[in-house]
Amino acid sequence: MDAVTPLNVAVVGMSYWGPNLARNFDRLEGSNLRWACDLDEGLLDQHRSGFPRTKFTTDLAEVLADPETDAVVIATPVPTHARLALQVIEAGKHVFVEKPLALTTADARAVAEAADAKGITCMVDHLLVLHPAVTKVKELVDSGHLGDVHYLYGNRLNLGIVRQDENALWSLGPHDISVMLHLVGQRAVEVSATGASYLQPGVEDVVFGHIKFESGVTGHLHLSWLDPHKMRRMTVIGSERMVVFDDMESERKITVYDKGPVPRTGEYGEYIQVRSGDIFSPKINGAEPLKLVCQHFLDCIRSGDAPIADAWAGLATVEVLEAMDKSLAENGRPITLEGAPA
């Protein structure tokens, strides 16, 4: 794949989120938005003038039959993701799938295996994993600046879009779960979740989830679209320092607290003392995460490198979501993930 010829990209699903992806692939250097596809002809008509160089169709088969199509972006409803991704892979095109990759671990694994077997670049839109603030937090974790990570927790709250076809866990959870898996860099071995449905029977608006990782690190999630606060925050507690990523802040996205317990000494061994030092906020590159994600997908197609959020990372997130959903249905019973050590 040469570095100059633009890659021809198709976006499938042009409702709410798809057009954001279409705009990025239309404008990024090195890509050309060749196709926009949706089952709804009326929806396509709304976008024709915005993308004058793009072809429009209601039939994915037409996109896949086009030898000029290099890559397909799937922004359709979640239950269709795995089936459409497999169709795209079968046609030999690279594929970018909206989060979550699938509704079941089995379907997510089928996509990951098919992509590997065909040598296809498959990326999942875990866009926060490429957020420059998360890249910084990952650096702080991996360099040991925080000490040993003890636990982390995410808050994703809003009085926001209330979806009818998926609960707050499936709608909001992929963001925090993918970031937690990325930051901790280990498998989740056990999860549990409780929640409640106040607006629609059987669709949880509020979910509290817990994750245990291999080394004993724990994670906690609070997800809700029924809350007075708009909060998008991840906090990581280390033995030496603590860090907060607050995506609602425009300038101070990350705050590092030089705070922690002081190791016990002989004389005062019976007390745990705490240390409270500097608080600082590193500068974070202001690049738009969705643009970085789209660029990363194009770069990976060109280089053949695995994307940072490849189908296997997508599978790991689906594993946690599926098990949390099971736990939700069983009043918070802890669920051991398949393959976890006994």
Ligand SMILES: NC(=O)c1ccc[n+]([C@@H]2O[C@H](COP(=O)([O-])OP(=O)(O)OC[C@H]3O[C@@H](n4cnc5c(N)ncnc54)[C@H](O)[C@@H]3O)[C@@H](O)[C@H]2O)c1
């Ligand atoms: N990454 C993020 O932050 C983020 C934000 C919002 C939504 N999303 C994801 O984006 C995806 C789309 O979300 P939305 O709110 O736009 O969904 P939506 O349900 O409003 O729209 C989906 C569109 O896909 C079309 N479609 C369905 N099957 C099709 C097919 N076989 N061929 C062509 N078109 C088809 C439908 O006609 C519809 O217009 C979802 O997976 C959602 O999880 C991601």
